[in-house]
Amino acid sequence: MKVTVVGAGAVGASCAEYIAIKDFASEVVLLDIKEGYAEGKAMDLMQTASLNGFDTKITGITNDYSKTANSDICVITSGIPRKPGMTREELIGINAGIVKAVSSSLIEHSPNTILIVVSNPMDTMTYLAHKSTNLPKNRIIGMGGALDSARFKYRLAEALGAPISDVDGMVIGGHSDTGMVPLTSHATRNSIKVSEFLSEDRLNQVKEDTKVGGATLTKLLGTSAWYAPGAAVSALVQAIACDQKKMFPCSTFLEGEYGLNDICIGVPVILGKNGIESIVDIPLSDAEKAHMQTSAEGVRKTNGLLEL
Ligand SMILES: NC(=O)C1=CN([C@@H]2O[C@H](COP(=O)(O)OP(=O)(O)OC[C@H]3O[C@@H](n4cnc5c(N)ncnc54)[C@H](O)[C@@H]3O)[C@@H](O)[C@H]2O)C=CC1
Numbered sequence: 001m002k003v004t005v006v007g008a009g010a011v012g013a014s015c016a017e018y019i020a021i022k023d024f025a026s027e028v029v030l031l032d033i034k035e036g037y038a039e040g041k042a043m044d045l046m047q048t049a050s051l052n053g054f055d056t057k058i059t060g061i062t063n064d065y066s067k068t069a070n071s072d073i074c075v076i077t078s079g080i081p082r083k084p085g086m087t088r089e090e091l092i093g094i095n096a097g098i099v100k101a102v103s104s105s106l107i108e109h110s111p112n113t114i115l116i117v118v119s120n121p122m123d124t125m126t127y128l129a130h131k132s133t134n135l136p137k138n139r140i141i142g143m144g145g146a147l148d149s150a151r152f153k154y155r156l157a158e159a160l161g162a163p164i165s166d167v168d169g170m171v172i173g174g175h176s177d178t179g180m181v182p183l184t185s186h187a188t189r190n191s192i193k194v195s196e197f198l199s200e201d202r203l204n205q206v207k208e209d210t211k212v213g214g215a216t217l218t219k220l221l222g223t224s225a226w227y228a229p230g231a232a233v234s235a236l237v238q239a240i241a242c243d244q245k246k247m248f249p250c251s252t253f254l255e256g257e258y259g260l261n262d263i264c265i266g267v268p269v270i271l272g273k274n275g276i277e278s279i280v281d282i283p284l285s286d287a288e289k290a291h292m293q294t295s296a297e298g299v300r301k302t303n304g305l306l307e308l
């Protein structure tokens, strides 16, 4: 199993590290445009192998896509991150060109690959990958919902005073400060609905904290987060590599599902060796349905800025 990660920055390196530590891939190739940077990150990570006990071989390369040839999975993290006060959507001007060029170079050398798009604004970048490549829709996956769901569970556990392992929940919709739809109606603690334990006000607070999860960290860190994003990407990569058939909310091209067409947005999917193996239709409350529609309008507005 060969995995390429483009962008050896904060998220790319974190993702490579988690993939290596989980030890399911034979090879991870890290590629960056900055001379020597990916090579340095790969060497540093390889020097953790004997300490962390993994055999995955990590190599770093500067912009030579021939070294990525025949990758089973390619992850795109190249592009600029936001600074405090910015929205993800403001990154489109620079990141669209990067994502388009990178996807095309990756597919030229790995025509059978599964692409995971991470660069922001992620839903629009996933849509761009869909429109600008000839990959079938099951092989283009946007990562956002897995991360947002992990943050939702963190906030739920905090509100419940429970360990995170007691809590389950999912966030669908656009990966943006306003577009995320945390599914409080489905969230549980040990199979009991969280609404049994938390007031409507407290649940609304959890929802709001979840939606601005990325912005909160950007304000604290001065740039956006990388540990949970890297871990979320590695979970998707593992689900595909190990054919786990696990359910994650991912951004995928919709053709009528959830009443939406010609858009990439977060919905629950099953991930396995073919990438997105199916889209899962789950019942939503009226408020969640309405929020999903507004979320889609926001994504469409950003998609409108693309030069396709
Ligand atoms: N979808 C999600 O849930 C998340 C998305 N992100 C996004 O991921 C992206 C990366 O974030 P960070 O790793 O924090 O940024 P970073 O600045 O640490 O790393 C980005 C790397 O991309 C490289 N790069 C730029 N253009 C390139 C090109 N054409 N080819 C190859 N490499 C290139 C840069 O040299 C840099 O090393 C940002 O757009 C950020 O908003 C970040 C966290 C979560």
Ligand SMILES: O=C([O-])CC(=O)C(=O)O
Pocket (backbone or CB within 6 Å): 081, 082, 088, 120, 147, 175, 213, 214, 215, 218, 224, 225, 229
């Ligand atoms: O907040 C950002 O800009 C990066 C990101 O998508 C996240 O951490 O959710």
